[in-house]
Amino acid sequence: MLRLFYESRIQNLIASRRLKSGEKLATERELSATLNVGRGAVREGIKLLAALDIVEVRQGSGTFVKKDQSLVLLDASHLGSEERREMLAQAHQTRKIIDCAVAELAALSVSEESLIKIRDYLEDSDREPMLTRLACSIDLTFESMLGDATGNAYLRAVQKEAHRYFQTAWESTGYMPRPAEERSQQHWAIYNELAARNSKGAKAMMEAHLNLRTIEKEPNDR
Structure with missing residues (x-):
């Protein structure tokens, strides 16, 4: 230890x-x-x-x-300029729309084989040394697996592009949205809704997972 x-x-x-x-x-x-x-x-x-x-x-x-490492973002002032914060907010907003739709559809479409693969990934992620490996990096593997579980190639392609922009935007700051342990707990909550085939629950859990007050603005702030 x-x-x-x-x-x-x-x-x-x-x-x-x-x-x-x-x-x-x-x-x-x-x-x-x-x-x-x-x-x-x-x-x-x-x-x-x-x-x-x-x-x-x-x-x-x-x-x-060999691989860049990121700190958890706790203070939005670290993002730098207002322009950078707005860029991140837009990238996050786009990803939120797509990944919530993906979670909802995945709960209706996921196969037993896909559920096993997702569960195995989550279990592996919680073990050392994988927990260490993911501790300082943005990882969208879980969300990508949900995209695959929808069986919708078009939605998966859109999701892939949204993830690319989101990851580039966040990595440019050197920070990541939340600790790996918290990320894992939220992924498990989404998985449980998938396993129950609860589409509304899966969407709600994904919305909670993507609730980032550090960069999101209230409608009257825009």
């Missing part, structure tokens, strides 16, 4: 410094001083992150970021 603790601190350091894919991390000595831990702990943390494809260790060259 200590190794996981040290690994998460290195992961958060990558996110807080907004290091991008290909950028070099500080040396073990520097990380040890920054995090106030031993070099052995840093080495073990890096080893786990490398196994998760978050960093890459190049012998003789150092350790490099």
Whole structure:
């Protein structure tokens, strides 16, 4: 468990410094001083992150970021300009319309085979090391699986484009909407409605999942 603790601190350091894919991390000595831990702990943390494809260790060259990491957004002021906030709000609004419709239709169309695949994905996501891997990254795999479960290729294509714009908009800020643990709990709530074939419930749970007060505006604010 200590190794996981040290690994998460290195992961958060990558996110807080907004290091991008290909950028070099500080040396073990520097990380040890920054995090106030031993070099052995840093080495073990890096080893786990490398196994998760978050960093890459190049012998003789150092350790490099392989996958960008993001912090949870708690304060909208971190988004920067009003223009950026508006861009995110529009991307999110579009995704919300589509993914709520997807959840509603998926509850009516999902097969037992698809339910098993979705459940297996959620269970895997809650296990270490996958929980660590998803802790600092935006992941839309669950919603994409719901799109597949609808059996509607046209809706899935529209959803894919909406996700692309949404993910690009959020990743440009270096933040993500909510903690991975909270995201997982909400995904399970949606899944339970799918399994019950409750289309209204699935839509309602997706609406709750996509309720982001950090960027959403009330109608009279527009």
